[in-house]
Amino acid sequence: DQQVKQNSPSLSVQEGRISILNCDYTNSMFDYFLWYKKYPAEGPTFLISISSIKDKNEDGRFTVFLNKSAKHLSLHIVPSQPGDSAVYFCAASISGNTGKLIFGQGTTLQVKP
Amino acid sequence: DGGITQSPKYLFRKEGQNVTLSCEQNLNHDAMYWYRQDPGQGLRLIYYSQIVNDFQKGDIAEGYSVSREKKESFPLTVTSAQKNPTAFYLCASSISQGRSYEQFFGPGTRLTVL
Numbered sequence: 001d002q003q004v005k006q007n008s009p010s011l012s013v014q015e016g017r018i019s020i021l022n023c024d025y026t027n028s029m030f031d032y033f034l035w036y037k038k039y040p041a042e043g044p045t046f047l048i049s050i051s052s053i054k055d056k057n058e059d060g061r062f063t064v065f066l067n068k069s070a071k072h073l074s075l076h077i078v079p080s081q082p083g084d085s086a087v088y089f090c091a092a093s094i095s096g097n098t099g100k101l102i103f104g105q106g107t108t109l110q111v112k113p
Numbered sequence: 114d115g116g117i118t119q120s121p122k123y124l125f126r127k128e129g130q131n132v133t134l135s136c137e138q139n140l141n142h143d144a145m146y147w148y149r150q151d152p153g154q155g156l157r158l159i160y161y162s163q164i165v166n167d168f169q170k171g172d173i174a175e176g177y178s179v180s181r182e183k184k185e186s187f188p189l190t191v192t193s194a195q196k197n198p199t200a201f202y203l204c205a206s207s208i209s210q211g212r213s214y215e216q217f218f219g220p221g222t223r224l225t226v227l
Contacts, residue, residue: 041122043218101158
């Protein structure tokens, strides 16, 4: 049972344009969401997070939107840069639980110069 | 520099041999985690530990074992019972147990069983 899903395995955008990565979840108990960025043969690095009490969180070029009714979150990267090319994972967890994160399958973003 | 170290980066073993992957952190984090990543899949939780001398099975614990004798260290043993051990293994830690703080990841170990 895949509780966190990233239905787009890959995404290609032009440098300077907006990248939108999507993530859906099924467990309504999730109340904290994170995005990680991963380069090949390296560990993921934390990018941005959002609590379920918010619907938007922004950090520089990165913005995460949360739609609780639709159980959907998205990561917007504006403007996209070639260095953003990586695999992006969304993850979800339940506060007060064990700190476990449930990861999606990942979306490979390619930003073309 | 604080961080998480995993060694070695690449590891080769013969089928039927047990192998132990190292994970050390100097971030003073309470919780530590082991994940496995396969091509086209997300990170799947193998084991996690919220405190020294205590650990719990994750979603795919069969064929693996761990220990947590020190706060800084959380080694993972891939036993011969693991049917498909070839994968990229990631160790992570987080600052607090029982909260959804972000996890910090090590560089990973790619294990290849021949």
